[in-house]
Amino acid sequence: MPNPCKRFRRLVLSDPEIDWDPADSAFVTGHRSGCSKCAHYERELNTSRAALTPGALPNTPEDDFAQKVTERMTQAQLRRQLSVWRPALIGGVAAAIVVAAVLQILTVEPAATTPTLQRTEATPSKSGGNRLFDSGSIAGPTPGVSDS
Amino acid sequence: MIRQAIQTGVAYDPKQEEAALVYKTREGEDAAFRALISRHRMRLVRTASNILRDPVEAEDVAQESFLKAHRELHRLRDDRAFGSFIYRICVRLCVDRLRVKRAEPSTLEPADDSASGVVENRLLVEKLLNRLPPDLRATLVLREMEQLSYEEVANIMGVPVGTVRSRLHTAREKFRALWVAATDFRM
Numbered sequence: 001m002p003n004p005c006k007r008f009r010r011l012v013l014s015d016p017e018i019d020w021d022p023a024d025s026a027f028v029t030g031h032r033s034g035c036s037k038c039a040h041y042e043r044e045l046n047t048s049r050a051a052l053t054p055g056a057l058p059n060t061p062e063d064d065f066a067q068k069v070t071e072r073m074t075q076a077q078l079r080r081q082l083s084v085w086r087p088a089l090i091g092g093v094a095a096a097i098v099v100a101a102v103l104q105i106l107t108v109e110p111a112a113t114t115p116t117l118q119r120t121e122a123t124p125s126k127s128g129g130n131r132l133f134d135s136g137s138i139a140g141p142t143p144g145v146s147d148s
Numbered sequence: 149m150i151r152q153a154i155q156t157g158v159a160y161d162p163k164q165e166e167a168a169l170v171y172k173t174r175e176g177e178d179a180a181f182r183a184l185i186s187r188h189r190m191r192l193v194r195t196a197s198n199i200l201r202d203p204v205e206a207e208d209v210a211q212e213s214f215l216k217a218h219r220e221l222h223r224l225r226d227d228r229a230f231g232s233f234i235y236r237i238c239v240r241l242c243v244d245r246l247r248v249k250r251a252e253p254s255t256l257e258p259a260d261d262s263a264s265g266v267v268e269n270r271l272l273v274e275k276l277l278n279r280l281p282p283d284l285r286a287t288l289v290l291r292e293m294e295q296l297s298y299e300e301v302a303n304i305m306g307v308p309v310g311t312v313r314s315r316l317h318t319a320r321e322k323f324r325a326l327w328v329a330a331t332d333f334r335m
């Protein structure tokens with residue numbers, strides 16, 4: 001593209017009222033009448049720019065706009081507070097779980113380590129006898145111990 | 149407020165009134181913040197609609213702008229400049245949304261012939277704007293639709309005036325090319 005055409009296109013892509021000086025205006029007028037391609041380019045450009053202005057959307061906010069903002073603000077504040085307290089909450093829950101687990105181990109441990117098949121541990125059955133297991137157990141009556 | 153200014157003989161200054169509202173909002177007065185919302189919501193929703201071309205999303209972005217402005221009110225040095233402060237937040241949120249949306253491919257289809265001229269034009273403009281990169285699109289909308297000066301666009305976009313000029317140049321050229329291709333396609 002010849003340099004005058006480049007200059008013309010650069011100028012018509014800018015804002016005449018801001019970017020042009022009188023020499024630019026004279027150049028554009030002269031070049032437009034002498035170069036049909038650039039004149040056509042300028043027409044295309046002006047048509048596309050003119051389409052932009054009526055293309056604006058006449059949108060207006062909803063009536064409850066302010067209320068929605070207030071609601072969202074309340075939700076955001078709650079979320080922020082939660083995010084501040086969340087580590088403490090998670091830590092607290094984790095500590096509670098650990099304490100519960102430790103207590104469970106401490107209370108279960110003696111029973112688990114004590115032998116269960118010792119006569120001394122035999123518990124009295126409902127019928128009054130000492131049995132290792134309740135009725136239906138595979139152990140059967142303890143030898144030498146009378147039920148009566 | 150105006151009547152009060154007339155009665156007291158003090159010149160009414162909307163910027164001063166705005167600064168007072170910002171001060172009261174900082175002090176935790178909800179009514180003052182609601183007054184700021186009613187002052188600026190129309191402009192924010194309109195600009196967001198023009199940039200995003202989606203009224204529902206525009207409303208959402210405008211609301212988010214108020215939330216962010218309220219959260220970052222401590223950063224505002226001049227309370228009289230709340231208008232440009234929140235406007236800047238809104239435009240940046242729009243550009244961020246466009247960047248996310250750009251991952252979604254869009255196809256250029258001919259406009260519906262049954263639609264009326266204005267609606268048809270809006271749909272076509274919307275489709276063509278969708279094809280511009282977010283920064284170019286926002287710059288073009290702020291200048292051509294919102295009629296802002298170069299300095300105002302530069303301030304809102306957080307770039308030098310020279311960058312605004314260069315972006316406008318590129319955006320107009322790209323939009324022209326897209327417009328020509330689309331209208332030829334429809335013939």
